[in-house]
Amino acid sequence: MSKAMELIVAGYVKAKSRRALSDLLSHRRRVLAELEAVTGINPAKAAEAVRDELSIIEAGIEELKPPPGSLPENEYS
Numbered sequence: 001m002s003k004a005m006e007l008i009v010a011g012y013v014k015a016k017s018r019r020a021l022s023d024l025l026s027h028r029r030r031v032l033a034e035l036e037a038v039t040g041i042n043p044a045k046a047a048e049a050v051r052d053e054l055s056i057i058e059a060g061i062e063e064l065k066p067p068p069g070s071l072p073e074n075e076y077s
Contacts, residue, residue, distance in 0.1 A: 005053045009060035018064045025057045 012020045032050045035043040 002052050002056060005056045009056050013060045013063050016064060021057055021061050028054050028057060
C-alpha cells in the first residue's frame with residue numbers, strides 16, 4: 001500500500017493540494033486510532049502500514065511548505 005500512497009501523495013503535491021493531504025492525514029490518523037483500539041486480534045502489521053503511510057503524507061505536506069520567511073508564521077498552519 002505504501003507505493004500506492006506514494007503515488008497518491010505525489011499527485012496531491014504536484015497539484016499543490018495541501019487540503020487534500022491534510023484530509024488524508026486526518027483520515028489515516030483516525031484509522032490508526034481505531035486500529036490501536038481493536039481487541040481480540042493483533043493489528044500490529046496494519047498499524048505499522050498506517051504509520052508508514054502517515055510518514056509519506058507528512059513528507060508530502062512538508063514539500064508544500066513555503067520557504068521560511070515568505071509568509072508570516074501564523075499564515076501557514
